[in-house]
Amino acid sequence: MIISTRDFGEIEIPKESIYRFSQPIFGFEEYTDYVVLHDEEIGDDIVWLQSVQNSSLCFIMMDPGGLNTEFSPELPSGSEELLGEGVYLCWAIAVIPQNTKDSTVNLKSPVFLNPSSHLAAQIILEGDYPVRFPLMDGGNS
């Protein structure tokens, strides 16, 4: 199927690649279906979460494993009911303003994707993780 995207124009995606959020991106409850898009120039540790239902809605997400911090989240009970069985991919939603020094990622509420069930959920973790983890340590730019 062909979808319109915010940053990549019109693209063709296989229907099976769509993730359905069983627990929504909080604040965007009306949109449940997204695709994950890559940009080869940017690399594998950053993806776009593009809404299928609203072309202007997309989130840029980063692999928390690539960040300069210890991050091994434990999923709260009930997560398997949201995501189905399998191995989950974990992505952190990034806020990247024009002044990129102020960029942050939300490690408290990552997005989990299950590539086998194609279910997804934004899950608020119980641990003491920052909602605004700075991507740059300020002052070194």
Add this chain to the structure above:
Amino acid sequence: MLVISRKQGDSVIIEPENGGEPIEIKIISIDNQVKIGIDAPHGCKIWRDELYKTIEINRSAAEISSAEALRSLVAKNKSGD
């Protein structure tokens, strides 16, 4: 931040400056977790802070984060390595 010590069963009352109805927060029990009760005027929204902040951040992420800013961030990080 104002910090007040309270015992189980005690309350604090928050009175808005503009003469709105006061909000009462009561410490119901203290174990491993603190259980609190909140009496607030009708229409007053009460959030768990992590959910409130997540919504706030999701909205700014959708609104602010651009591919252009991301490219410039990635370029800066590469040059900093």
